[in-house]
Amino acid sequence: MPARTVVLEKLVKYNGEAHVPITPGEYTQLTGRAGRRGIDIEGNAVIQWSPTVDSAAAAGLASTRTYPLRSSFAPSYNMSINLIARFGRERARRSLESSFAQFQADRAVVGLSRQIRKNETAISEILLNAKCHLGDFIDYASIRREIKEVEVLLSRRDQKKSFDNRQRSRLESDLGDLRKSLRNHSCHSCNEREDHARFAERAGRLNRENEGLRTRVESRTNVIAKTFDQICQVLTHLNYIEGEKPTAQGKILTKIYAESDLLLTESIRCGLFDELNPTELLSIVSCMVFESRSSENTAPKMPSTKVSSSLTEVISIWAQLEEIESQYGVKTQREPDAGFCDIAYKWASGNSLQNVLKGSDMSVGDFVRSTKQLIDLLNQIAGASEKLRPTCKEGVKRIDRGVVAYLMGAI
Template structure:
């Protein structure tokens, strides 16, 4: 509480000592809110604000932390880029070229390793007992003879080999950075027993004899990379060498700042992906709402960055079915209706039935019924668009109050209207004032013309008697 003259300290103490209740946000992005935020601060800024909102904090606290971390990392990256600036040219462009080359080279090396592993597995699966293969070592190549190909296992081939110095080894694809090559063969005795020292000695002697007859030459596996990737790398290197920053004597000092900036940008991108994967975020719902608005022409087609003329009209409509109301205005559903008929149709956009009705719900006349049919069709189309963008649909327009508000706007007495609707006087007044509020919004949204005139006439006829005397509700 803020201090003000006459503030009673005992009242403050009484409030502080009372029981506290959990504070839960009821905030949910709406179509009206989306166009207003985009029109005020822009779509990107609106998304950032929503990610840091109290509703988002309760929905997923970690996303709030991620959003703050992303914002801080972006600010630090900008500072690092400022430190990397060079008076010879665009340093950011230059170091991004270098960073792209490093990334392409890393991707190419990763693909080569994956290809070589696949080739090694294929080569190992083709080995037979007696094949002489080379085993890569840290210092020099070692030769061994395959005793058991080991192809039957489920985890890939694991051949058992005997080296020239009588060592028995079980190998796997991880031991071969390049595919092994069969350089020759020796005959495995028919009754060879790997557990027998004599058998191992005799086979090792046969392998050594084979090696003494002449060197076994195995060509290294060619370092083959994707031709398109190599061509791209060569082109980028040429651009780097031709860049004016390349000749700067302080180039590597600038590079330290640039590398830090690029690292921060990579971390930011990773954090952004983590935030985007959380489908229960307020910001994700906002994105989906903007997608619906963009598809219907309320936001510009260039990513929804601007509010269109139709979007400015929607920005003046506040209700659960705000988008349906705006679409009805665009489709001319409310045109040529009298004030009582307009009240009947508008009531279906604000009224929510509670309990059983005394009489079956229906529209008061043919013209309002036709308008209501068109309105229901618009609601179905909006619901389909929401389904396509994975948004929950809003409730169907309810005509339960249509006859009552039509009669009241036509001059009927309160007793007759309550008998017709089955509502209490308090409920009738509350829903009547909801219709008046909807008509006022519609008048502002429609702009000068016959519809605004009809809306003001509706307000004049409904705000009489007990409805005009009732206090405004929150």
């Protein structure tokens, strides 16, 4: 959210695998929030000094303003079902086909297609040099290639103790037949046979390269619309859409726009949260917005047996969804992360900030950001489920206090 001043504690970020320097684009995105529209004449961006901060690198980030725009857009379940509800499935698909992300994918396809055409021209020229007056040299070269493949296969099988004698006999028989076909071929007696073979091999390499390029073209053509189709298949499988309209349970999904939108909606539909009190509810749903920065695989602390058992049920639903998604070639729902469950529970129970963060490597800034995301998620659930609304509203009251309320109010 915009603020009068933006302070960057460090110029590195965790990208899911390692801590890496932020890019000029990321720096601009972060500092671009400085200055509230209609309130501030200008905004300020401050980089906190530390011995590890390179002043020249900081100046370079601040002065760099030219970098390519790359769309990371991908259809989500919430976005897809809202488009269907508003425009119908076919019109929604056409809209996605004209998106900037698809434009970039199509632009990449143009370059790949150009390379394919270039290779095809080269292949045609090479094959002229491989032409033999005695017969079809491409057919002859194909037999040579098959012989080489069988020879390689036999040499690899020799190294395996499990290699069956019948398999060896069959391969040796095939190899003998191929060598006989090679000797009997009309091009075998050509004086320029090896020269022709070199040209044929070059043409073969280019053909194999084109096969790979065509596969890449196919994977990028209409990729956004294809993803939308796959998402619609999952939604139909789960009875969230029927024909051109969302079902009753699909309408719940239209109001949940978190990253784990489908997992959260399924949890609501299964009544997983119905018997939880406000503190337990906010603790368990935090696993759908929080993402640990640490790469440690230690099991996070659970605040209560009830929260722990609820987490087990959430993970079970996630595993079922992952299996359904894999059937249709989709991967959108990340695994629940329970790293904030205990912290959120303690904060909602009235503990001081010092006690809440004691023994944790979480900074105050990360705590406030995660709590703000949790408040947003609780408000989404309140808007989607009338039954859970009172519990969610009470949960928001319990965590929207102290430093969280102060910093959110100052934004």
